[in-house]
Amino acid sequence: MSDAPDEPVAIAPGDPLPPWCGAAWDLLAARAANATLPHALLLCGPAGLGKRALADAFVRARLCESPHDGHACGVCRGCRLLAAGSHPDRVRQVTLEPNPKTGVMRKEIVVDQVRALSARLAMASQFGGWQLAVIDPADRMNPAAQNALLKTLEEPSGASLIVLIADQPWRLTATIRSRCQRLDLAVPAHADALAWLAARGIESADALLAATGGNPGQAWLLAGQGGMQRRQEVARDLLALAAGQARAREVSKTWAGDAPEQRLEQAVRLLAGALRARAAGRRARFDPGWDAATLAARARAAGRLRAGLNGPLRSDLALFEWLDGMTPD
Ligand SMILES: [Zn+2]
Known part of the structure; x- marks a missing residue:
């Protein structure tokens, strides 16, 4: 088809958070409420559990001017700007990009991308307010990019928070991992997984769960x-x-x-x-x-x-x- 179906994603940003994200969400909400959020957060766990949806909800909640129960309200100025994609100074997304010379999609995040992010974070911090960045997939940063990021993590600026999303956190250097607060999403209990699948119209999912390690x-x-x-x-x-x-x-x-x-x-x-x-x-x-x-x-x-x-x-x-x-x- 020329209208290629979207890359399949189990839980997309904006979807309701599945119940097994609850503990991680509560921890983040409590830290936000106590003003004890770290400058770097490493969100890991197997693909398919909703890391991106969790990061997205978390970022939206930080930029919301009147969150309800820790969640973004969706209607305030901050929420509307973010939804319209016009909150440019406060959220940066670093992800795989095509090589500008060849147009071919890169398989890794390169050092220039991380340098650009660091420069923006350093500059924007002069104006106050939260500066958020999401690096996804962080485990695809090449060694030079990881080195560049380490410098930023060692000298964090103001109210900045970098969320690293990684299916394979062991591909990040130990020094990067040690600079991040790590949150792991784990495969939920079988009954919870079944209930979630049933709510999505998939009954008798035992065989499917058996084939996917319960994910x-x-x-x-x-x-x-x-x-x-x-x-x-x-x-x-x-x-x-x-x-x-x-x-x-x-x-x-x-x-x-x-x-x-x-x-x-x-x-x-x-x-x-x-x-x-x-x-x-x-x-x-x-x-x-x-x-x-x-x-x-x-x-x-x-x-x-x-x-x-x-x-x-x-x-x-x-x-x-x-x-x-x-x-x-
Ligand atoms: Zn809001």
């Missing part, structure tokens, strides 16, 4: 991989039908027998993606070649059909009718 975020991503596979099948089936190379009868049987709702959901997304690409003057990799009005009508019909599957509709017949409408006469 609910990873289990959720794994369940979604079945979803990705179905999306590809849906794209393939629709293109084949449009080209007269598949029969609606067979396709509808397959769809009705395996996650018809998910398949229709993907069909809606694919058709809408093709339509959006056309509107932007491009052609998506998934594009059955129908005119825009037909694309739009079939996407709407798929949406209605999906909603109707929860009702008394015979899904195989309804699917057959919808799919049969796509085959060329």
Whole structure:
């Protein structure tokens, strides 16, 4: 697809914090309340547990002018500026970037990025207020970048706080680690993981959890991989039908027998993606070649059909009718 699906993330910044982040959150909130926050925080733990969401909520709470129970209010000036991305002087994000010469995405955070961050923190501290920086993934700083960061950590400026996010903290030098307050997110209890997955619509997740060492975020991503596979099948089936190379009868049987709702959901997304690409003057990799009005009508019909599957509709017949409408006469 030219509309590539977003990189799958179990818990994204802005999502509600999962219960197993509670202890870490309470600790940070207490330190903020007592004005005993460190200048550097190392947030670690396996991927998929919500480190980024926690860091994001923490940063937002620091910039909020009237936090509720330690959480950002979302409506004050500070919150609105941050949400609009126009809080430039107070939050810096250091992450993997493309090499400006080649345009190729770098696999490591380089020394120039850390130097630029340090310079901004030193300059901005003259104006007061919190200066926040997030380095993510911190464990991808190369040795020179780590050395540069160490100098900043040794001479912290004013009310500055650098949050380092690392799945693999052992890739940071011991001296950097010793300068940070470390917070580890751990895999939660099995029952908590099951409850969280169930709340996201995944029941009987024992096998998924077994396959991911009990990590609910990873289990959720794994369940979604079945979803990705179905999306590809849906794209393939629709293109084949449009080209007269598949029969609606067979396709509808397959769809009705395996996650018809998910398949229709993907069909809606694919058709809408093709339509959006056309509107932007491009052609998506998934594009059955129908005119825009037909694309739009079939996407709407798929949406209605999906909603109707929860009702008394015979899904195989309804699917057959919808799919049969796509085959060329
Ligand atoms: Zn606020």
